[in-house]
Amino acid sequence: MRILQAAEDELFRQEVRSWLEANVPSDKRPHETGDAQRDYDIAWRRRQFDGGWGHIAWPVAYGGKGLPLARQLIWFEECARAGAPETTGNSFFVALQHAGPTLIAHGTDAQKAFHLPRILSGESIWCQGFSEPGAGSDLAAISTRGTLQLGQLDGDHLVVTGQKIWTSYALYASYQELLIRTDASSQRHHGLTFVICDMSSPGIEVRPIRNIAGGRDFCEVFYDEVKIPLSAVVGGLGAGWNVAMSLLSFERGAASFPVAIETASRVEQLVAYFRESQLDAECSALASELASVRADAAALKAMVYLLIARDAGPAEGSIVRLHLAELTKRISALALDMLGAHGLDRNVLGGWPRRYLDDFKTTIAAGTSQIQRNIIGERLLGLPKGAQAR
Amino acid sequence: MIDLSLSDEQRQIADGAQNLLQEHAPLARLRDGAADADLHTALAAWGWFGTGLKVADGGLGLGPAEDTLLYLAAGRFLLPPSVLATSLAARISSGERRTALLSGNRKAAAAVRGNGDAAFCLDRASAADLLVFGGERIWLAPADRFVGEPVAGFDETIFTETGKLEPDASWPQGPVDHALLLVAAMLAGIAAASSELAAEYAKHRQQFGQAIGAFQAIKHLCAELAVRAYAAEAQVKIAAAYASDDPASAPFQIRAAIVNALAAARFNAATAIQIHGGIGFTAECAVHHYVKRTHVLGALVGGIGHQQAALLALPSPVSP
Numbered sequence: 001m002r003i004l005q006a007a008e009d010e011l012f013r014q015e016v017r018s019w020l021e022a023n024v025p026s027d028k029r030p031h032e033t034g035d036a037q038r039d040y041d042i043a044w045r046r047r048q049f050d051g052g053w054g055h056i057a058w059p060v061a062y063g064g065k066g067l068p069l070a071r072q073l074i075w076f077e078e079c080a081r082a083g084a085p086e087t088t089g090n091s092f093f094v095a096l097q098h099a100g101p102t103l104i105a106h107g108t109d110a111q112k113a114f115h116l117p118r119i120l121s122g123e124s125i126w127c128q129g130f131s132e133p134g135a136g137s138d139l140a141a142i143s144t145r146g147t148l149q150l151g152q153l154d155g156d157h158l159v160v161t162g163q164k165i166w167t168s169y170a171l172y173a174s175y176q177e178l179l180i181r182t183d184a185s186s187q188r189h190h191g192l193t194f195v196i197c198d199m200s201s202p203g204i205e206v207r208p209i210r211n212i213a214g215g216r217d218f219c220e221v222f223y224d225e226v227k228i229p230l231s232a233v234v235g236g237l238g239a240g241w242n243v244a245m246s247l248l249s250f251e252r253g254a255a256s257f258p259v260a261i262e263t264a265s266r267v268e269q270l271v272a273y274f275r276e277s278q279l280d281a282e283c284s285a286l287a288s289e290l291a292s293v294r295a296d297a298a299a300l301k302a303m304v305y306l307l308i309a310r311d312a313g314p315a316e317g318s319i320v321r322l323h324l325a326e327l328t329k330r331i332s333a334l335a336l337d338m339l340g341a342h343g344l345d346r347n348v349l350g351g352w353p354r355r356y357l358d359d360f361k362t363t364i365a366a367g368t369s370q371i372q373r374n375i376i377g378e379r380l381l382g383l384p385k386g387a388q389a390r
Numbered sequence: 391m392i393d394l395s396l397s398d399e400q401r402q403i404a405d406g407a408q409n410l411l412q413e414h415a416p417l418a419r420l421r422d423g424a425a426d427a428d429l430h431t432a433l434a435a436w437g438w439f440g441t442g443l444k445v446a447d448g449g450l451g452l453g454p455a456e457d458t459l460l461y462l463a464a465g466r467f468l469l470p471p472s473v474l475a476t477s478l479a480a481r482i483s484s485g486e487r488r489t490a491l492l493s494g495n496r497k498a499a500a501a502v503r504g505n506g507d508a509a510f511c512l513d514r515a516s517a518a519d520l521l522v523f524g525g526e527r528i529w530l531a532p533a534d535r536f537v538g539e540p541v542a543g544f545d546e547t548i549f550t551e552t553g554k555l556e557p558d559a560s561w562p563q564g565p566v567d568h569a570l571l572l573v574a575a576m577l578a579g580i581a582a583a584s585s586e587l588a589a590e591y592a593k594h595r596q597q598f599g600q601a602i603g604a605f606q607a608i609k610h611l612c613a614e615l616a617v618r619a620y621a622a623e624a625q626v627k628i629a630a631a632y633a634s635d636d637p638a639s640a641p642f643q644i645r646a647a648i649v650n651a652l653a654a655a656r657f658n659a660a661t662a663i664q665i666h667g668g669i670g671f672t673a674e675c676a677v678h679h680y681v682k683r684t685h686v687l688g689a690l691v692g693g694i695g696h697q698q699a700a701l702l703a704l705p706s707p708v709s710p
Contacts, residue, residue, distance in 0.1 A: 001393070001396060001455045001458075001627055001631045001634070002455065002635055003392055003631050003632060003636045004391045005391075005636070006391060073391075073392075271706065272706075287699070288698050290702060292649065294646065294701055295625070295647075295698075296621065296650060298628075298646035298650070299621040299624055299647075300621070302621075303621055305392045306394045306620070306623065306627060316620075319617050320620075322617050323617050323620075370606070370610065373609065374609065374613075377613045381589040381612055383603030383604065383608075383612060384593070384603055385604065386604045386606060386609070
């Protein structure tokens with residue numbers, strides 16, 4: 001329990017700060033999903049990579065700086081301070097926050113050497129292929145099949161047929177983290193395999209789904225005898241569930257770090273707006289809720305530091321993830337209340353009304369709040385499983 | 391760099407406090423009628439009241455971070471407000487008075503000013519001093535300056551009086567921040583203990599042929615309590631770290647801690663009663679003490695509305 005003010009950290013912070021001041025894009029990210037938004041994300045990623053800031057923590061061999069987590073957090077804090085484009089809802093979120101860390105943990109040397117630099121340089125956008133129409137919260141129910149074909153002229157591969165859904169960025173993604181059933185006789189979490197799917201493979205069809213915020217960034221993906229080479233398997237045939245759980249621990253754990261810092265920074269925007277608009281004269285209920293979310297956003301950041309300090313199992317990540325998800329929705333709902341009639345324009349004040357609609361996803365994606373509560377109850381508190389959860 | 395892990399010394403202090411209170415202040419004492427008579431002596435002998443004071447001032451030479459660890463435990467074990475009052479009194483007093491407070495020979499009781507000139511005193515009986523919570527300041531008054539009469543205490547383990555107490559400019563005084571930090575720590579301790587009691591009960595109580603914790607209606611409440619307890623503990627710890635090492639940034643973090651902890655303790659203790667069902671409504675079960683103490687501690691610091699307004703009035707925290 002201490003704040004260490006190390007001179008090297010301070011130097012690093014200053015270096016980051018000067019670079020960001022000179023390089024954060026002056027134009028804002030387009031509100032509407034589409035090519036312009038994707039191109040904006042790619043340009044920002046390239047600029048970071050070219051400036052030597054591809055990744056603070058990833059190994060040097062793959063284009064990162066190989067620095068400790070503390071430096072990574074300084075980077076996130078400085079990005080929020082400088083008003084840099086957020087990691088939340090960015091086209092590279094999947095690639096940076098879960099595909100990359102999963103490859104670092106489970107990928108082959110060849111997979112790491114090929115994919116990690118391409119993520120950092122902005123060459124590859126990634127998407128996630130976990131959920132299916134019949135397998136949402138019950139992920140182990142997935143039925144997309146991969147049939148092993150050995151001794152072919154074009155090499156050993158899996159032939160994949162089935163459907164995935166809720167696949168964000170699928171239209172723009174070069175690669176997908178894809179979970180399939182490779183043992184036809186297997187049940188539940190057995191017989192699954194995690195593969196890297198090249199989204200340009202023949203037999204893949206992507207259909208965008210319009211979401212409630214008007215975005216078209218999440219999709220259905222159909223696979224009709226798609227050939228995936230065995231060299232794209234991560235963690236071994238049949239070991240997919242373990243790799244997927246490891247991925248989810250990144251998605252529910254470390255992926256919260258930048259988001260927590262950005263969330264606290266966004267609450268400060270609302271505090272500034274509250275003062276400028278003199279809303280306190282109007283309604284003490286708004287003031288009360290604003291103070292409450294200010295305290296909860298501060299606590300969210302503190303929870304990240306506590307999570308790191310405790311270095312505990314993945315279920316503790318669900319505590320931070322659940323607090324983050326529920327708080328995110330409270331914050332944008334408060335923003336909408338504060339805006340009053342101004343909220344009739346979706347894009348007003350940095351797009352808070354649009355964000356309010358978009359934020360409905362936060363308690364659904366990466367495991368619904370209800371699933372997170374099951375995880376916390378069963379794995380952290382040791383409560384028994386219910387009859388319905390096998 | 392923010393490091394919320396405990397150093398070896400901090401770990402020893404946290405464990406030591408836990409063991410000390412397990413021995414001298416087990417929760418069961420509250421059901422049997424508060425027997426805290428020897429508690430001050432035992433705490434003083436351990437060095438409790440001077441933990442955060444300089445060695446030159448008769449303390450152990452540690453800081454707000456270590457004090458906070460003690461008060462996280464104090465919340466769990468529901469130490470009486472006079473313990474908090476004595477720690478704070480030792481901070482703002484001097485000379486022989488401080489020496490006596492540190493040694494356990496002299497006790498301070500907590501008092502708080504309400505609307506107008508009304509004031510409330512908690513456990514004044516054997517106290518020589520009053521530690522008065524007066525909004526943004528704390529004051530140290532002689533106990534006989536309070537004139538009042540007993541009321542039906544909201545928390546029956548605390549002898550409560552109402553009366554009058556006019557502040558005197560000559561009384562030692564100080565800013566409220568350190569008091570807020572320790573109160574927030576006690577509330578975070580209450581939030582954690584309530585969460586643990588509820589989960590433990592949900593694991594063992596059988597209905598419909600299974601432990602009630604298997605039902606999502608109960609399981610999800612238990613998860614919610616765990617999240618709030620985690621948030622409160624995290625924010626209290628980061629506030630304590632700032633208070634120790636970067637005092638300029640501490641006021642924001644401390645206000646965020648008290649706002650968060652007040653809400654967490656209230657929700658967790660009240661929900662823990664609900665999870666216990668009928669037994670939770672009885673004095674047999676310890677949970678009601680957490681509900682009552684949360685209200686007492688909240689009253690000392692002016693309540694959640696006052697603290698929310700104070701938090702909202704502060705400028706945005708700056709990156710280091």
